[in-house]
Amino acid sequence: MSKERFDIHQHLTDRIVAAIEAGAGQWQMPWHRHPVNIASGNKYRGVNVLGLWVEAQVNGYGSHLWGTFRQWADKGASIRRGQKASYVVFYKEIEVDSPEDGEDECKRRLFARATPVFNADQVDGLTEVPVAAPVEELQDVDGFISRTEAKIVHGGSRACFIPKLDEIHMPPRDAFTGSASSTPTEAYYSTLLHELTHWTALPHRCDRDLSGRFGTEAYAMEELVAELGAAFLCAELEIAVEPRTDHAQYLAHWLNVLKADKRAIFTAASKAGEALTFLRG
Known part of the structure; x- marks a missing residue:
């Protein structure tokens, strides 16, 4: 029997719902620093910002830095034993066959891809804290x-x-x-x-x-x-x-x-x- 396909939409929704319900009606939007990727220094966007905010709040992470297993390894850090990953979603465009009226046509569709990431609070051996890549700043x-x-x-x-x-x-x-x-x-x-x-x-x-x-x-x-x-x-x-x-x-x-x-x-x-x-x- 094939392994059940991981549903990133359901996973992130369940995490957010659980965080709200665990707050017994007192849950508030987690207003933390913008999550940043350890490798690129870029800020995460869209639903990934909310998802990582929720994960940080639920797990008590204080850092805004996140990365994959390999990205942390490239920085000389290692994930501590027993640590669980959080997930971010990226969309990949692929071509699929879509026959219409007997003629084969190719259409491009977006598919969500889940990627496991870990917070800086879950790793050991990090000696250098990267600075986020320059972004547009609104001083006023x-x-x-x-x-x-x-x-x-x-x-x-x-x-x-x-x-x-x-x-x-x-x-x-x-x-x-x-x-x-x-x-x-x-x-x-x-x-x-x-x-x-x-x-x-x-x-x-x-x-x-x-x-x-x-x-x-x-x-x-x-x-x-x-x-x-x-x-x-x-x-x-x-x-x-x-x-x-x-x-x-x-x-x-x-x-x-x-x-x-x-x-x-x-x-x-x-x-x-x-x-x-x-x-x-």
């Missing part, structure tokens, strides 16, 4: 937000995006209070970047569904996209964050979406990536 977060040309209205006590007005409404900056883990400024920017991701959803931007009401799967999916978008931006812009106060309200709906569709988290991460590409542009 206000400048980044301003360049999007989003209309932001300050006032009131709610943070939200209003599609009919095409406006982001935010409380005044001085209305945000700090905590033991974040400053008022960090709380302000993490909230604004969440709403800025929602702003990209209109048809003439990234064209996502904003019709869902609270409690629906459409609503939960858009909130997940916005939360991932904010997470990716906060990591990219090196902003520490304050978890949103309404996070627990839709956390249960995230679980429903993730359990119903193993590819949902991949879709959300992809949509968040599209939003970031639009905002950068």
